Amino acid sequence: MSVQTTEAEWKILEVLWDHAPRSMSDITRTLEPGTGWTRHTVITLLKRMQDKGSVLVDESGPVKTYSPAITREAASATQTRKFLSSIFRGKPSLLINTLVDSGEMSLKEVEELLDLMRHNGKS
Numbered sequence: 001m002s003v004q005t006t007e008a009e010w011k012i013l014e015v016l017w018d019h020a021p022r023s024m025s026d027i028t029r030t031l032e033p034g035t036g037w038t039r040h041t042v043i044t045l046l047k048r049m050q051d052k053g054s055v056l057v058d059e060s061g062p063v064k065t066y067s068p069a070i071t072r073e074a075a076s077a078t079q080t081r082k083f084l085s086s087i088f089r090g091k092p093s094l095l096i097n098t099l100v101d102s103g104e105m106s107l108k109e110v111e112e113l114l115d116l117m118r119h120n121g122k123s
Contacts, residue, residue: 003054003070003078008045010075011035013054017072021058021065 005013015030016022022030028042035041046066049055056069088094096113099105 003052003075004082005049005052005054005075005079009049009052009054010079012042012045012049013068013070013072013075016055016066016068020067022067023063023065025063027066 056067058065
């Protein structure tokens, strides 16, 4: 499943990936110290995420609980494709070049990446 997520939605998904299901109150308590979000903000985000299909809601208990409807891996892949497309014209080589030029990635790490690609048959 390919679902685009905003930075705010990603924060909620991180909380749910760490432990689910969670109530809206629990999500708010977890995120409030770092974000300043109120319950109204979290409710709005959860509703949007439910509409998009990135979270599931269970209303069978006394309190609604939320779980991720997408895996961390699927969300990461979607966000990576979006990032590559919008910033690097869809070319991973431009990203790698930028990381090497900026010193964020060493030539040794590039070699490790090439070895990994060869090992996985994707070179």
